[in-house]
Amino acid sequence: xxxxxxxxxxxxxxxxxxxxxxxxxxxxxxxxxxVLNVENSAGGFSITASVAQELFAAGVDVMTxxxxxxxxKEALEIIKHEPRLLRPVNYVxxxxxxxxxxxxxxxxxxxxxxxxxxxxxxxxxxPFRAMDATLAALDxxxxxxxVDIHAETTxxxxxxxxxxxxxxxxxxxxxxxxQTADEQILPKGTAYxxxxxxxxxxxxxxxxxxxxxxxRFLSGLNVRFEVSDGDLQLNGVCIEIxxxxxxxxxxxxxxxxxx
Numbered sequence: 001x002x003x004x005x006x007x008x009x010x011x012x013x014x015x016x017x018x019x020x021x022x023x024x025x026x027x028x029x030x031x032x033x034x035v036l037n038v039e040n041s042a043g044g045f046s047i048t049a050s051v052a053q054e055l056f057a058a059g060v061d062v063m064t065x066x067x068x069x070x071x072x073k074e075a076l077e078i079i080k081h082e083p084r085l086l087r088p089v090n091y092v093x094x095x096x097x098x099x100x101x102x103x104x105x106x107x108x109x110x111x112x113x114x115x116x117x118x119x120x121x122x123x124x125x126x127p128f129r130a131m132d133a134t135l136a137a138l139d140x141x142x143x144x145x146x147v148d149i150h151a152e153t154t155x156x157x158x159x160x161x162x163x164x165x166x167x168x169x170x171x172x173x174x175x176x177x178x179q180t181a182d183e184q185i186l187p188k189g190t191a192y193x194x195x196x197x198x199x200x201x202x203x204x205x206x207x208x209x210x211x212x213x214x215x216r217f218l219s220g221l222n223v224r225f226e227v228s229d230g231d232l233q234l235n236g237v238c239i240e241i242x243x244x245x246x247x248x249x250x251x252x253x254x255x256x257x258x259x
Contacts, residue, residue: 001108001144001243003033004254005172006236007179008066009041010200010207011227015054017199017234017258022059025256029238033105035112037148037174037196038085039065044207044227046072052085062086062101064114066150066175067122070095088116088150090130100134102142108243110144113168115160117151117175127151128163135167143246146239147171154180154194161192169246170239172196177206179235179255189247197235197255204228232258 004025009015022034038060042051045068055063063085069075070087079085079097089099101112113134115127127149138145145168149160157173164171166188172195173180179197186192198207205213208225216223233255240250 001032001105001110001241002030002238003035003146003170003241004029004031004236004238005146005148005170005196006034006036006234007196007198008037008039008174008177008200009055010177010198011040011042011044013227013229013232014041014198014200014207015051015058017232017256018055018060019058020258021234021256026059031238033061033110034059035062035064035146035148036060036199037065037150038063039068039150040200040207042072044225046070046075047078047085048072048074049078052078052082056084062112064112064148064150064174066114066116086112086114088114088124089134090115090125090127100138102138105144106243108144109139109142110146111138111142112146112148114148114150117149117153117156117160119156120152127160131160131164143244144169144241145246149173150175152176157194161186161190165190169241169248172237179253181253183237183251183253185248185251189245191237191239191241191248191251193237193251193253196237199234199236200232201228201230202233203230
């Protein structure tokens with residue numbers, strides 16, 4: 001199986017390049033599954049029903065998220081009825097939605113899990129123990145398991161990769177919006193990358209207009225950020241996985257620019 005896992009989609013510019021590129025990429029790369037982090041997809045924060053529909057129509061199969069997922073109250077309702085939209089599995093269990101999606105791809109059982117780190121992040125349960133519990137509850141027939149760890153520090157993401165090596169097919173990081181160059185297959189067969197990067201405008205500061213970000217740094221005031229709109233790029237990683245063992249066979253960093 002070949003899957004494309006795509007870094008945080010930021011606002012309208014991120015959705016624009018996805019609409020431009022995904023169908024062609026699915027054909028040319030022979031992709032079976034496309035997973036996208038969407039926590040910044042609606043104006044830079046959270047998601048709306050219309051944005052979710054737009055992204056599914058563009059070719060996204062499963063959506064992961066992170067600490068901004070519930071910044072818009074509408075997301076609380078959407079996630080109740082859309083199993084393909086995930087929030088971190090280690091959030092308070094009474095919150096709506098799920099941190100895991102399960103389904104079949106090319107006849108193969110596949111699971112996608114979203115988990116959030118704790119270092120320099122909003123409060124959540126221990127991500128390591130949450131992953132243990134989630135995997136323990138998963139039917140053993142699920143060999144292909146993809147994990148998005150939404151976390152701030154590289155150390156916590158790398159630690160999760162090492163912790164899950166051999167137990168899942170891939171561990172990829174999101175949240176920092178800066179793509180890392182450490183794509184690899186860990187010793188026991190798990191594909192790993194510290195951060196997928198960002199899908200959207202790369203002419204600002206992690207997707208936001210530079211002038212506004214600089215104003216906040218220089219003044220200390222809580223300046224409202226606005227999404228930038230230039231140098232559109234799609235960042236992610238393509239992972240080929242053995243259908244029978246769930247082990248990664250190949251991993252390739254992806255960086256595609258808009259037309």
